[in-house]
Amino acid sequence: MEELCTLFALTSLESDAGWFLAHNRMSDSRAKALRRQINQLCHDLRPRAIALVEGFGIPVEWLGSAMLAT
Known part of the structure; x- marks a missing residue:
């Protein structure tokens, strides 16, 4: 669960990175590092997906839904 909480926190920060950057609350390098950290966490979680x-x-029927397609 800790990794999922971290993933949620990082994706929340990334989605609001523009605000943090505009208000000098986050550096450019930190904003770019968020994506790398998110990708690494997803990689680590994949075997347990x-x-x-x-x-x-989550019902099996939902796994093929259009909402989950990327």
Whole structure:
């Protein structure tokens, strides 16, 4: 769960990075580092993706939904 919480926090920061940059609350290098950290966490979580989906009780029917397509 700690990794998922960290992933949520990092993606939240990344989505608001423009505000943080505009108000000098984050440096450019830190903003760029967010994407690298997010990618690394996703890589680390990938082997446990099915267990996480099952653990959260996400119905199998939802896994093929258009909402999840990228």
